Amino acid sequence: MAAEPFARLADRQHALRTALRALQAAGPGSPEFPALLADTDKEVEAVLHARRDVEAARLTVPNRAIAAGTAVAALVVVIGWFDGWSLLSVLLAVAVAAAVLVDPVGRNIWEPRARTGAIVAALLAVLLTPLAHGWAALAVVAGVAWWAWRTLR
Amino acid sequence: MKNIDPVKALDDKVERLKKDLKQLGDRIDNTQTDAAQQQLSTTNQIRDTTRKIAKTNERVTELADSVHRLERLLVALNRKVRAGETQKADFDTWPEIERSLIAKILAGQEAYARKTFTPQEAKNTRKAIAEYDRAAHEAIDAAEALTTLPPNAEALWRKKYKQWRTVTGKHRPEAPDENEHAKDTAAKSAGNEAVAQARELIRTRIEGAVAQDLLFPAWFENMLGPAAPPGKADDWLYTATDVVLYRVLHDVTSPASALGSPPQEQGHRRTLHDRLIVECADYRKA
Numbered sequence: 095m096a097a098e099p100f101a102r103l104a105d106r107q108h109a110l111r112t113a114l115r116a117l118q119a120a121g122p123g124s125p126e127f128p129a130l131l132a133d134t135d136k137e138v139e140a141v142l143h144a145r146r147d148v149e150a151a152r153l154t155v156p157n158r159a160i161a162a163g164t165a166v167a168a169l170v171v172v173i174g175w176f177d178g179w180s181l182l183s184v185l186l187a188v189a190v191a192a193a194v195l196v197d198p199v200g201r202n203i204w205e206p207r208a209r210t211g212a213i214v215a216a217l218l219a220v221l222l223t224p225l226a227h228g229w230a231a232l233a234v235v236a237g238v239a240w241w242a243w244r245t246l247r
Numbered sequence: 248m249k250n251i252d253p254v255k256a257l258d259d260k261v262e263r264l265k266k267d268l269k270q271l272g273d274r275i276d277n278t279q280t281d282a283a284q285q286q287l288s289t290t291n292q293i294r295d296t297t298r299k300i301a302k303t304n305e306r307v308t309e310l311a312d313s314v315h316r317l318e319r320l321l322v323a324l325n326r327k328v329r330a331g332e333t334q335k336a337d338f339d340t341w342p343e344i345e346r347s348l349i350a351k352i353l354a355g356q357e358a359y360a361r362k363t364f365t366p367q368e369a370k371n372t373r374k375a376i377a378e379y380d381r382a383a384h385e386a387i388d389a390a391e392a393l394t395t396l397p398p399n400a401e402a403l404w405r406k407k408y409k410q411w412r413t414v415t416g417k418h419r420p421e422a423p424d425e426n427e428h429a430k431d432t433a434a435k436s437a438g439n440e441a442v443a444q445a446r447e448l449i450r451t452r453i454e455g456a457v458a459q460d461l462l463f464p465a466w467f468e469n470m471l472g473p474a475a476p477p478g479k480a481d482d483w484l485y486t487a488t489d490v491v492l493y494r495v496l497h498d499v500t501s502p503a504s505a506l507g508s509p510p511q512e513q514g515h516r517r518t519l520h521d522r523l524i525v526e527c528a529d530y531r532k533a
Contacts (some may be wrong), residue, residue: 100398114390122383122419123376131383135415138390142408148398148407166489 099151103144110137112206142203148189149206157198157210164191164217173223183223183231187216190234208244212237248297255533266447329462336456336463338491339500343448348441349496355438369423386414436488445495450488467491470505470523479530486526493519 120127168184168191190199194213199206215237219230329335389410396403413482456463463473470490475483490505499507506523510516 103398110390111394114387114394118387122380123422127419131415134390135411138393138408140412141393142404145398145404149401152399164440204405 098100099144099147103141103148105213106137106141109140110134113137146203146206153206153210154198156193157206157213160210160213160217161191161194161198164188164213164220166193167217167220171220171223177227178229180223181229182228183219183234184224186231186234187220190216190238202245204244204247208241211244212241215240276431318509329465333462334459336452336461336467338449338452338456338464339494341448341495344445344495348445351434351437351441352445352496353438355436358434360439360514361427361431372420372423375420376422379414379417379464382414382417383419387413442492445492446488449491449495450484453484453487454489464502466501466503466505469503470527470531477528482526483530486523486530489519490523490527493523 113130117130117134118128118129120130164187167232171180172184190212194209198209200209216234219233219237222230255477389407392407393404393411396407398404457475463471467487467490471483471487493499493506493516497510498509499505501507505527506520509520
């Protein structure tokens, strides 16, 4: 199961290498260069998607685990250090945790790791809440912003 | 003499004023009579003029009718003359204008239409091409790196991918041809010579037709009128030559329409077409 995305990535990388050979042989001045370039571009996209799949396979479980941890920690913080102001950061963190639990890796090519970043930021925020109260929400917002920036670009 | 009695003096004054007033009334009466008389005469004049205008109108209508009859008669006559034995001018077959001459003219027009590079532009384009080639090589190197990167080195993946993307959206500019300029110049001058030669032939034939009073083809008369307008013979001949040359160059064979269907795309042909339409409209009006 885990080997399959790796094998696919190696396959794609091999195909890209072949396409690149053709592209290099043609050279930028040749008439078929634009067509070859378009083909190679497709291969590059395919390689990047294969790599995303590898990343997704690798990060699904950790992301889910961190998200679950965040949810539990949020519960503990809410009960143990209850404070109206702290609810803001805890609720935001729980929202991020729910999103990551539902879909731990996303669909875009840079998204698996971006989601890891976001959920780690959320966990950090929850752990900081007893000290920083509502201000920890800034950490969650920063994590979400980073996630969005990586995903939408 | 001054009157001593003030009442009497006042009476006198009143008397004088009364007289003045009477005089004024008389004058106003006179003026009114005059004005009435004048009005009457003016009305009479206007009535007269209106009658005359009505008559003139009738006359004009009659004249227009007879002009119309004449026109129809002329059309009928024209048809009969065409059907008869009158010799016709032939502006449709040009064995003396060879295919090669036409090809030369068209090549010249193409050369004029082609955008030529100035030396500075050529230099800039070459620079842009070198820039593109460098970017392409870098992008290829980056893509090469993508084939060996381990999957978890995300920062490197991003960097190389970005480098690759710099070249995919761009186009390599067209390379300027060194010999193109010289070739174009040669084609232009050959085209100009060929045009002059063809114009000479066509003009001679049109002049011959005019000299022998030959009947022009229908398309020719449709476009340029039955004859040169007085005082403009040379201009008319010039335009007529262009019309015939246009037909020869662009293979227009329509017997009724001199220029055929108008060209859709911009260019030399379109410019010439539009110019001829305007010029010929002037000649038909004259």
